[in-house]
Amino acid sequence: AQRVTQPEKLLSVFKGAPVELKCNYSYSGSPELFWYVQYSRQRLQLLLRHISRESIKGFTADLNKGETSFHLKKPFAQEEDSAMYYCALSGRGNNDMRFGAGTRLTVKP
Amino acid sequence: GAGVSQSPSNKVTEKGKDVELRCDPISGHTALYWYRQSLGQGLEFLIYFQGNSAPDKSGLPSDRFSAERTGGSVSTLTIQRTQQEDSAVYLCASSPSSTSSYEQYFGPGTRLTVT
Numbered sequence: 001a002q003r004v005t006q007p008e009k010l011l012s013v014f015k016g017a018p019v020e021l022k023c024n025y026s027y028s029g030s031p032e033l034f035w036y037v038q039y040s041r042q043r044l045q046l047l048l049r050h051i052s053r054e055s056i057k058g059f060t061a062d063l064n065k066g067e068t069s070f071h072l073k074k075p076f077a078q079e080e081d082s083a084m085y086y087c088a089l090s091g092r093g094n095n096d097m098r099f100g101a102g103t104r105l106t107v108k109p
Numbered sequence: 110g111a112g113v114s115q116s117p118s119n120k121v122t123e124k125g126k127d128v129e130l131r132c133d134p135i136s137g138h139t140a141l142y143w144y145r146q147s148l149g150q151g152l153e154f155l156i157y158f159q160g161n162s163a164p165d166k167s168g169l170p171s172d173r174f175s176a177e178r179t180g181g182s183v184s185t186l187t188i189q190r191t192q193q194e195d196s197a198v199y200l201c202a203s204s205p206s207s208t209s210s211y212e213q214y215f216g217p218g219t220r221l222t223v224t
Contacts, residue, residue, distance in 0.1 A: 006151075009151075032211055034211070034212075036213075043112075043215045043216070043217055043218075044152075044200065044202075044215040045215065046212045046213070049211075049212070086151070086152055088213075090211050096157060096159070096165065097142070097204075097211065097213060098154055099144070099151070099152040099154065100151065100152075101151030101152070102151035102152060
């Protein structure tokens with residue numbers, strides 16, 4: 001069974017401060033990890049995926065298989081980053097995806 | 110092209126009534142998911158359809174919940190004898206079958222309120 005844990009329901013930082021949203025997972029096979037974001041009154045959408053090794057809107061996430069983590073980081077948070085963030089996992093080669101409970105990020109001015 | 114659509118956008122129903130929520134996935138997407146998003150609760154997996162395979166119903170909270178996917182396209186989530194705790198936003202997502210892409214495309218959701 002696959003499980004995704006986001007230990008923080010709420011996270012609040014000031015504008016310009018670094019931010020890290022934590023995600024831990026458990027999965028016996030080769031995982032594919034994702035971060036999804038939902039801005040106010042918008043649809044849930046993909047932010048980034050670990051296989052792309054990309055930086056989107058200044059966010060990065062590194063898959064650490066030893067710690068089974070996929071934390072989302074940004075060095076300087078902006079007010080427009082305020083949103084709900086979900087970490088998600090699927091097994092490589094299948095579409096069965098599971099989401100964490102989400103972290104609501106608030107960036108204060 | 111059109112994204113995932115859901116109807117109705119809002120549904121208010123009385124406790125004990127049955128409701129049907131509809132999802133139209135992106136054309137050609139073989140995987141379809143239903144989730145429930147409750148205030149302060151995050152995203153709860155309900156059910157997953159992949160092509161013609163038997164659906165993964167492991168997330169359905171009770172036997173009052175059921176879902177169908179007809180012709181590998183449109184899906185309907187049915188909640189029988191609704192309870193107040195069923196009030197939530199119900200999200201549908203679809204995903205292509207390609208092994209190179211697992212991005213899920215979400216619909217706008219149906220906000221269900223049980224009074």
